[in-house]
Each structure stands twice: as structure tokens, then as C-alpha cells.
Amino acid sequence: MIRPSPLRRLASPARLSPLMLALLGALPCTVVAQPAATAPAATAAELEPVVVTGTTRERRLADLPYAISAVGESALRDSGPMINLSESMARVPGLVVANRNNHAQDLQISSRGFGARAGFGVRGLRLYADGIPATMPDGQGQVAHFDLAGAERVEVLRGPFSALYGNASGGVIALFSKPVRERQFEIGLDAGSAGLRQGRVGFAAPLGDGLDLSGNLSDMSIDGFRPQSGAERRLANLRLNWKGERDRITLALSDQNQTADDPLGLTRAQFEADPEQTASVATQYDTRKTIRQTQAGASWSHQFTDAGAFSSTRVSAYAGSRGVSQFLAIAPATQANARHGGGLVDFDRHYDGLDARALWHWDRVDLTTGLSLERQKDDRQGYENYTGTGASQVLGVQGRLRRDETNRADTREAYAQADWALADAWQASAGVRSGRVRMQVADRYLSNGDDSGELTYRYTNPVAGLRWRASPTWTLHAAAALGHESPTLGELAYRPDGASGFNTDLKAQTSRQIELGAKWREGALSLDASVFHIATDDEIGVATNAGGRSSFRNVGATRRWGLELGGAWRIRPGLRAQMALSLLHASYQDGFTTCTGVPCTLSSATNTAAVPAGNRIAGTQPASGFFELAGAAPWSTDGEWGLEALARGRTAVNDLNSDFAAGHALFNLRYRHRWALDAEGALELLARIDNLADRRVVGSVIVNDANGRFFEPAAGRSALVSLRYSRRF
Template sequence: MSQRPLFSPHALAVACALACSSGAFAQSSAAAPSEEVVVTGSLTQQRVQDAPFAITVVDRDALRRAGPMVNLSEAMSQVPGVVVNNRGNYAQDLQISSRGFGARAAFGVRSMRLVADGIPASGPDGQGQVAHFDLAGAQRIEVLRGPFSVLYGNSSGGVIALVAAPVKTSEVEVGVDAASFGLRQVRGSVGLALGQGFDARLSASHMEVEGYRPHSAAQRDLGQARLGWQNDTDRVVVQVGAYDQPADDPLGLTRADFNSNPYQTAAQATQFNTRKAARQTQAGASWRHLFGADALGGLLRESQVALYSGDRSVTQWQAIPAATQANPRHGGGVVDFDRAYSGVDARLRWGFGPVELVTGLAQERQQDDRRGYENFTGTGASQVLGVTGKLRRDEQNTATSRDVYTQAEWTLNPDWVASAGVRSGKVSLRARDAYLSNGDDSGDLSFSYTNPVAGLRWQALKEGSRSLHLHASAARGFEAPTLGELAYKPDASAGFNTALKPQVSRQLELGLKYREPAFAVDAAVFDTRVSDELATLSNSGGRSTFQNVGATQRRGLELAGRWEPARGWRTQAALTWLDATYRDAFKACAGTPCTTPTVDVPAGNRIAGTQARSAWAELAWRDSAWGEFALEARGVGRVAVNDSNSDFAAGYGLAALRWSQQWSLGQAQRLELTARIDNLADRVYAGSVIVGDGNGRYFEAGAPRTVWVGVRWVHGL
């Protein structure tokens, strides 16, 4: 489940206006897709091969080929180092991790910085959500891994930034999708080049799906509106968006149930009618100004300010037995919260000869009115389950962050560029308990941090269209406990768990990027050491507590390549090897209820939720008359379901086949048809796991063989 967007100075690519995120500054302008321009992680727009860090671009065409553009997981298999699993459950968000960061999240997204068209989709307490991402309106997705992610502030193990497509010409677009298991979607957008520097875009979509498991139906409505204006020195963008998604929750399955029938629904799901309703509205604005040559002696180049505000509400009915809620300290089986969130970011870009410098500050805030209710009414024969009953929790939670940052790039000579930056901030977390019959769980806690990063890029080869770049970088990262992790003390006394410490990472990365017209390869090796890793300590009476369990290590290799061996032919591949392990032993819980952990987790155990190996490959052939045919393959290694490694979801291999074609209909009209079959062999596999589930319902089945057809019609105005 997830949360409020937060603002970051690297990626405010609000409809191709500018890009910002919480650590560095970037400007965005039109560029040819083949140049693979990125703005995330850098001071100014640059090509992927010039960036001194591991970053991957998934462009608009790749998003459209991958599926109906409902879930980010459709296209992320081609990105090394990042895992985006579709749970097949719209009541829970996608499972996202980068180099092992975020893998421990049982639900929702954490440890990742998420940015949707310039508005952050992860909050100052480190949790986020991506269900409102408008993939159909994206120009590209930028995925940053490794040391330079720390410039995005607290809880930034990686960055996923959606950059909206610019309005270049006035046109209307309509799309219709149909797929297996009752998926239906209709999409529409209008882009208008209004003249005198103004442009606008309106878009909306409606999706319905029945799901391949009983009790997994969902609906989703998205709406976006954006207005832009620019002249020679200024660019202003204003945007608003809305999202509404009710969804049933089929829950995870135990090992026995999964082996018996992986596509069944847990009995508790229908017994309690488990489900979630989520709504969100938000608005944002940004203003970029280019200064003239005489501004402060020519030193001041550019200013940028961006702000946003929004509201999000979530109500979730869970499968918690009424007897369990008899504990007076239990918060109930219905989670209900209303969130107000806002943020502002301002920065200046300077030029000192060969040195480019950005300085800035950012503030983010979320306020949750959080309530809990019993998920039943009545007793005995008259008891009704799966409804909203008596109040059991009532509190106001607040998280704020205030940061200052700077980043510099120094062109030492045409072949060498040095980069460095630092982000320093404070995360403040507060709870005010208004339900006092079970004790006062109010609390206040703040964490301060300083994240430095340094990198060096060397252009080792430049001969015509051939180039080779090598880079090295190092950083220190920071991840504070979330509001949920701080909420309760292990000894059941009132107040925050003040003994809990933030985890700190030290990251190293070496990489290379080779380019020639028909061939490209990106490679990176990394080593990340984390101290005071966070993990679950106890789970009893509806309250989970957390502990610091010592050191962990994440090391690995990422490899991605593209080759065009002959006219019309293209092949791509991505490979990841990740060794993510605990370096210190500790104890964990065997299940629920658990007041004291008793299960040994020895040093060397794999961090739950991480995949040691994954690979993706594609072979495509395009012909003007026949369209494009492609065969895709994906392989994933086994995944530990808990820290004790008592069970694993088995590894699997999948194949997919797709075809697409475009036709010009004259009068500025074109029609595009795309079809694909996923899981060709109809393999049975666990597509994701619910990490550390106290009830042992770890396994979520991946989709069986799925057929999708999408039609897109574009008419120029």
C-alpha cells in the first residue's frame, strides 16, 4: 500500500519541461529517441553513455510493445538490477526493488524514489506507490541505480522516474485494449499546440479486469490535465491528476495451497471480502528561468522552482479474525486513512568555467489521519464479517523532510569529467494518538543525515561513431525507519520505538558503456555494505515491531546490450547477478503471534525477496509490409520467502511472442495494432512473494498464458 508523492530535484520532467529530484538538477528538452537522453541523476540533460552512473531508459515504443500500459512491471524486465513484479493483485502495489533495496517490503513500495511526471510518488517516510503512473502518456521511464541515487535523499536505494511526452503537434489519440481474464481498457488523449508558446494535454483512461484468480477483480480510472507555456527564457508547467481504484484482494497462498492449486484464492479472502479502495488527486507547478549572460557576472545560469500538493485516501478490509482483535491493543481489521501531502523544491544552476554547479533546497510533508476499525459487526450467529465495525485506532501521523543539496560536474579535459555532490537533511516523524483506551502511542522522532557521492568518468575511446566510457563512483546512503516501523515498542509500552536506528549504506560502482551504430553494451559491478539493517522483531496482537539486525552486503553484476546484426533485425538482452546476504546472525519469528523471535537467521542467509539471477532477451524482425515480430524470453532464479530461508519460490523461465504494425490512413491519421502472447508454455510459477508473511501465505501465482490485443488510433488536428 502506498503513499504520498514526494518531490525530488532530479526529475521534474513535467511534460518535457524540466526534470528534478531530490539531489541534483536537470533540464529537459526535445531530443531524438535514438540519443537516449536522460535527465535523472545529472545536472543537465545528457546522453546515457555520457552519464557517470548506471541508468537505463525504457522509451515510449518499448512501453507500448510490452503490454496494455497498465502496470510498470510490463516493461521493466529489460532493466538490469531492478525487479518489478506484478502480484496479479491490484489491492497491493507492485513489488519493486533495486539491487536488493526494497525487497523486504511485504506490501507497497519502499526504499525507492518514485517520480511520476515530476511529482514524487514516495513520501518522506520512505514508502511509495506507482498505481497512478500514466504509462500511456510517458515519453520514457528512466531507471537510476547505484551511488548517485543517494542524492535523492532519505530511503533512495534506486530511482524510477516517468518523463511525460511533450506536445509537439495537435492530435487526438484513442486506444482500446482487450486481454485474457477480462481485462478491458479504453484510453483517450488530446494534445494541443495552442500557439504563442502555449500547449496543453488532456488524457483519461478506464480499465477493468476480472483477474486469473477468484476475488481479484479491479477497476482503475486515471485522468491528467497539463498546461504549459514557454518563451526564450522561461518555461511554466501546471498539471493536475486524479486516480481511483477499487480492487478485490485474493491474498497470498501457503505452500500447501499453492502446490494444490496456485490459482485459487485464500479462504480468508472470501470469508472477509478482503478489498481496497484508493483515491488520489494532486496538482503541481514548475517554473524554469534562463538568465542572461550578465546575471551575476555570467555565473548564474538558471533557476527553477517546483511545488505540488495532493490528497490520497485508502480504505482496506483485511482478513484478521475477530478473536485476534479481542486483544485490547489491536488496531482492527480495517485500515482507513486520509493523507494530505505537499512539497516544494527550488534550485539555482551556476557556471564557473569548466565547473557546473547546482545548489538547492527542498521540503516535503505528509499528514495522515489514520483510523482502524473492526472488520465485523455483531457476535455469534449474527456476526457479519468483511464490514466496517467499531473504531479501534485513531491517530494523526506526520512526516516531514527538509533538505539542502549541491552537485557539481567538473570537465577536467575533453576525456575526463569529475562529479560530486552532497545532500543533507532531516526527517521528522510524529504520531498523535486520539484513541487512548489501549494506551497512548504518541511519539516524536527525528533523524538527520548527510549523503555524499563522488564519481569519475573517462572517455577511453572516441573514433567516429564508436565510443567507450568508463566510470567509477562511491557514496553513502541513508534510510530512516518508516512511521509503521517506529509505531510500537517491543516491550508493549506506549510510544515510538526510539531504540530503532536508521540503516546506512556504503556503495561502490564500476561501469562501462560502449556504443557503435549497430551495437551497444552497458555493464556495471557494484558492492554495497549496509549497517543496522532493519527487519521484523515481533508480531503479536496486530502490532509488528522492528529491530536492527547488523550488517548486510549486496554485490553483483548488471549487463545490458543491443545488437542489430542485419537490416530489420534487432536483439536486446539484460542480465543481473545479485548476492544479497546477511553478514551478522540474528533471530526472527516463526509466525504469528510472536512476542519473542526464536528462529535463527545465520550469517550468509539470503535477504528475503531478492533474486540471485535474472535475465531477459528479445529477438525482433521488422518489415515495412509485415510489421514487427519478436520473441522474448525471461528467466528468474529462486527467491527466499523469509529471512530464515526456510522456503523459496522456485525459479522459472517464460517466453512471449508479439507482433505490431502501423498503417497510415491519410489526412494525418495512423492506426497501430499490437498483439502479444505472454507465458507461451503456460508455465505455473510464483510471480512474487509476500516477504515474511506471519500467516505463511507467502506465494502469489504469476499469470497463466495471456493474450493481449491493443489498437491505437491517432488523428492530427
């Protein structure tokens, strides 16, 4: 089991990457980070957030003709140790971020049902951190490197306008770092249940002549509440900005190093017997994962003052590398199949991209046009996860090579978007994004057949929206769009018939979306509501599981429709409430055949069953909700308490709907207090108790798991204490 000591590691240069050492070395020179927390944050009704996602320029939430939410710095800090997006995103209607309580697997994220089928990573959504995509060109993404401690806000775009972000954009999650406003330095310490320890250092400083520098460094470790679930993560981010009279340049660098044990999921019987146990195969094979990721990005924007309608340009470029080694729990007997790729996944990825856009502004029209290029190259190997035979056999170690190939994906896109003020109360928005994504595999391990191949998918996603300001406090909007989601490289890797070669029969899934919404702002009260309908054709689903290889196919049409409500109310000074409610109907319209066990091929009746039309899409919930009541502490205006309630309906674990993770409601309690030590320094305490009633529930499900280990337990009652010292200079 991984047993950490973050504070000791923070002080040990031998344990730090070059980027982390550079960050620490910069501290004495600049010393600054997040502003000290002050009074409880204002609600949206008092200070409407300004967002940029999905629009041609910064606009207020109430002025946009689509469903979008912003989670600010205060909410991110109050929600936990700022390790996972799942801590704070429950307050966004329509979005489900399930914490697997397994750092070897990324969060399970879905928006209006898009992304729910992902067995690992994030699928069907576009992810961005300061404009740098965290979603690769093939549509697979991850968020473990998001720097929540350095974030000013996270914007979440749902619905039709997400189509403007191109392929596999069923929704958009975008993180924005805090701008540098003053010299500050911050140290944070977190301690919690399951052996959680985290140390954080942050700084920010204006350097003069338009330059400013900021950075954050964190070192986290956890034992986990289940055996074989410990993890360590070191994350560093550095940003350098320069702002001139008409130009702005930003350079960003990030580095993530993570090791994590994998406790795997539990069967129904195992979960009911003891939700804190770990499947025996996890310890038998020492299932675990190592991640190494470094990336850099740069952007340059220029404002024009004498070019007529030509207002500004922006060019952004990024490049990075990601390496993953993952030991799986696959038996040697299964790997005896000549077609098997081994029980150890190992790849090194290099990726880069470029986005260039121009903004035109006329009296009543804003127009943005742009071009986007993205590439990824994976040098992928597979090895046996054992050595030797019989009594001398050793499990959970690297063995013989069983897979060796190069995977490539690249996209080429052009886009345009216009916002037109038709009249004082009317605004129209329209856009289109057209492009193609190309997937290639060059197989070098040919003793089990040649899996080389190439496919190209082309798409054009138009979108249109209309907003009517019915009164100074009430606006209505409507939007419609077409969407496109191509298969990932992993989904194209194997054919359903078991033969060698690329899965050339797998088509992209397409969708038609419509949305109607209303936004109401009245004094201290705000309310956003949306209803939507999504019709998808050629939905991508699991076809077969055979010999440790999963293949995919198109399973026909699906339908998603639902209601989303989000609201905030300043009840009186020192007392506020926030709520989010989501209702979702997501079902298959066509019947199809699926696997029920291993081995399985659809050409055989062994381990197969029929999925009837009308079944719920696996991984989706019919309802979810969030409610928060927070107020100033009676004994001090410098303290704030908060009570949170989270509810989720039952979740189908597979396409057959043969089992469900039960719905549940959980309650959390928090308290934050700030002490002003002097005019420049402050100390802040955050104390949380999550899952007050100590309910044992399923936190997330492994959709369509071939071994029946669908259930990933949520933690029981857990406590967190965070201390944060900040100082201005």
C-alpha cells in the same frame, strides 16, 4: 467479484470524477495526443538516449559516471496495456519489478536488493512522475497512478548517485511525459485474458503564444485469474505548458480512483494444489481496497542571459491528497486483544512539497544547488472488520473504532552537485545532500495505551564519480557514496516488547556503495556493464508479529554485491536484439532471532527461531535476465514481431530461508502492425501472448508473511489485443 465495462463507464458522466469530466470536455477544443508509431525504434547504439536523472542538465547516457537506463515510449507501448511498470522494466538490469497480480497491493520493486523487504507499497526507492514525488517523506511510495500511456520515457538510476535524492533512495525511477509537438488525438482499446478491458483517450495540442495542452484518460477493469481479484481503475492526467523567451511554466493535475479485491497470498501447499485458487479467508472477509488520489503540481524555470555564471533557476511545488480504505482478513478473536488496531485500515493523507534550485555554468563546470521541503499528514483510523457476535456476526464490514491517530512526516534538505570537465576525456562529478526527516504520531485512541511519539533522523549523503573516455567508443566510470534509509511511519508504529509507545529504539540503516562500470558504443552495438558492492549497517527487519501488529528492529549488517549487463544490437536492417542480465549476492552478515508464527514476541521462545549469518536477504533473487529479438515482418514493412524471454532465480520468502519461490523462465510473443489510413490518421494493432508455455510460477512473494501465505501466483498463458487510432489535426 468486480465486473467492469470500461467503454460504458467512459460514456457515463455519472461515473466520472470532475477532473475526468474536464478532460472529456476539453477534447473537442484541442484534440491530440501521442504521435503515431512509425518504424521500429532505433537502438541506443544508433540514437543515444538523453536523460536528466542524477545529472545537472540533460546528458547522453554514455557521458554519465553511473548506471542509468531509459525505457522509451515504443518499449512501453509494446510491452502490454500500459497499466503496470512490471510490463516493461524487465529490460533494465539491476531492477526487479514483480507483478503481484493483485491490484489491491502495489508492485514489488527492488533495485540491487533495496526495497525487496517491502510487504506493501514501494520501499527504499525514490519515485517521481514529471518531477512530483510518488515517494512520501517517510520513505513509502506507490506507482499505480503513473500515466504510462502518456509517457515519453522512464529513467532508472541505480547505484551510488541515487543517494543525491535523499532519504530512502536505494534507486530512482522517474517518469517523463511526452512533450507536445503537434495537434493529435488518440483513442485506444485493450482487451485481454482474465476479463481485462481498458479504454484510453489522449490529446495534445499547441494553443499558440507558447501555450500547449495535453491529457490522458483511461478506464480499466479486470476480473482477475483468481477468485476475489477483480479491480477497476480510472486515471486522468492533464498538463498545461507555457514557454516564453526565457521562462517556462508547467501545471500538472492527476486523479486516480481504484477499487480492487484482494485475493491474498497462498501457502506452499495451496500453491502446489492449485495456483489459481484464493485463500478462503479472502472471500470470508471480502478483503478489498479502495484508493482515491488527486494531486497538482507546478514548476517555473527561468533562464538568465546577463547574470554571468548564474545560468537558470527552477521552482517546483506540489500538493495532493490520498485516501485508502482496506479490509484485512483478521479474525475477531485476534482483534479481542486490547492492543489491536482492528481489521479495517482507513486513512486520509494530505501531502505537499517545494523544490527550489539554481544552476551555475562556467567554462568547464556545471553546478546545481537547491533546497527541498516535503510534508505528509495522515489522519489514520482503524476499525473492526465485523459487527455483531455469534450467529448474527457479519464479516467484512466496518465495525467499532479501534485506532485513531494523526501521523506526520516532514523533510528539510539542502543539496549541491557539480560536473567538472577535467580534460577532453575526463569528467568528475560530485555532490552532497544533507537533511533531516521527522516522524510524529499523536494518538487519540488511548484505551489500548498511548502510541504517541516523535523521532528525528539526520543524514548527509556525499557522492563522487569519475568518467574516462578511453576511446571514442569506450568509456569507463567509477562512483562511491554513502546512503541513508530511515524507518517509515508504519515501521515505527509499534514496539517489539508489546508495550505502548513509539518504537524509539529503531535506527536508520546506512550504507556505503561503490560502483565500477563501462559503456561501449560501436556502430549498431551498445553494451553497458557495472559491478558494485554495498555494505549496509543497521538493516531494518521484522522483529515481532503479535495480535495483528508488526514491529521492526535493526538486524545488523548486510552485504550486496553483483554484476549488471545491458546491451542492444542492430543485427541488420529490420532485425534487432536487446538483453539485460543481473547477478546479485545479498546476505545478512549478523545472526538474529525472528518470528515464525503468530503470536510472537522475541522475549519468548514461542514461534521464534534463529536466523544464521549468511542467509539471503528475503525477497532478493541471485540472478535475473531479459532477452528480446524483434524484427520487421517479412510480409510488411509496417509490421514488427518480437520474441521476449524473461528469467528469474529463486526467491527467499523469509529471513530464515526456510522456503523459496522457484526460479523460472517465461517466453512472450508479440506482433505490432500499423496502417496509414490517410496522410493524417493511422490505426495500430498490438497483439501479445504472454507466458507462451503456460507455466505456473510464483510472480512475487509476500516477505516474512506471519501466516505463511508467502506465494502470489503469476498468471498462466494470457492474451492481449490493443487497438489504437491516432490522428493529427
